[in-house]
Amino acid sequence: MAIVGALLIGVIAGLRAFTAPAAVSWAAYLGWLPLEGTALAFLGYTVTPYIITILAIVELIGDQLPATPSRKTPMQFGARLVTGAFSGAAIGLGSGSWIAGLVAGVIGAVIGTLGGAEIRRRLAESFGKDMPAALLEDAVAVIGALLIVKALA
Numbered sequence: 001m002a003i004v005g006a007l008l009i010g011v012i013a014g015l016r017a018f019t020a021p022a023a024v025s026w027a028a029y030l031g032w033l034p035l036e037g038t039a040l041a042f043l044g045y046t047v048t049p050y051i052i053t054i055l056a057i058v059e060l061i062g063d064q065l066p067a068t069p070s071r072k073t074p075m076q077f078g079a080r081l082v083t084g085a086f087s088g089a090a091i092g093l094g095s096g097s098w099i100a101g102l103v104a105g106v107i108g109a110v111i112g113t114l115g116g117a118e119i120r121r122r123l124a125e126s127f128g129k130d131m132p133a134a135l136l137e138d139a140v141a142v143i144g145a146l147l148i149v150k151a152l153a
Contacts, residue, residue, distance in 0.1 A: 001151075002095035003104050006088035008148050010105035013084035014071075014112020015141040016063070018056035020087040020105075023145035025049040032153040033094045040090050060138050064131065071113050084109025094152065 013020035021043075027033040028044030035041050042048055062068055069076055084105040092101015116137060123133035 002092055002097065003100050005148055005152060006091040006101035006104035007108040007111075009087045009091055009145065010084035010108020010110075011112035011115075012108075012141050012145045012148065013087055013105065014080050014109040014114070015116045015137055015144075016056065016059055017076075017079045017083045018052060018059045019141045019145050021083050021090075022049065022052040022056040023149045024087045024090045025052045027149035027152055028090070030153075032149060033090065035090060035094060038093055040093055043090060060142075063138070064134055071117055077113055080109045080113045081106055084112070091152065 009020045009024060012023070024033065025043045026049045028035045028040070029046070029049045031044075033044075035044055071077060071080065085102045086105070088105015088108065089098045089102035092098045092104070095101075120130075120133045120137050123136060124130040127133055
């Protein structure tokens with residue numbers, strides 16, 4: 001189950017880079033993800049989920065701006081791979097297999113980045129503009145992340 005969760009949280013990272021680590025941090029803080037005594041225990045510290053959530057909100061806002069680069073540019077893609085790996089490793093660590101979680105998180109991030117871009121492109125075409133597609137993608141990322149980490153509880 002943890003590997004599936006790591007893969008899925010990677011997909012979320014591919015959609016919105018900071019939504020995945022924000023959700024994982026909240027899961028650790030709420031005790032749903034046992035990271036105490038590990039190198040990632042800081043995710044459950046009192047201040048960490050708030051800081052990462054602010055970054056996630058800034059990303060959600062920034063994604064709506066016309067000057068925001070494509071998620072497929074090297075910098076944007078790389079950020080999604082890193083946050084997918086990190087979030088997947090945290091989920092894997094909670095069940096004792098951080099390497100498998102890390103790999104699953106990276107694979108999920110690739111799927112989320114490329115698949116998310118294509119689905120958003122098609123939705124934007126059907127809506128005739130990008131904003132509704134972007135907001136729908138935001139909702140899928142946030143709700144999906146919440147469901148994934150809640151399943152860890």
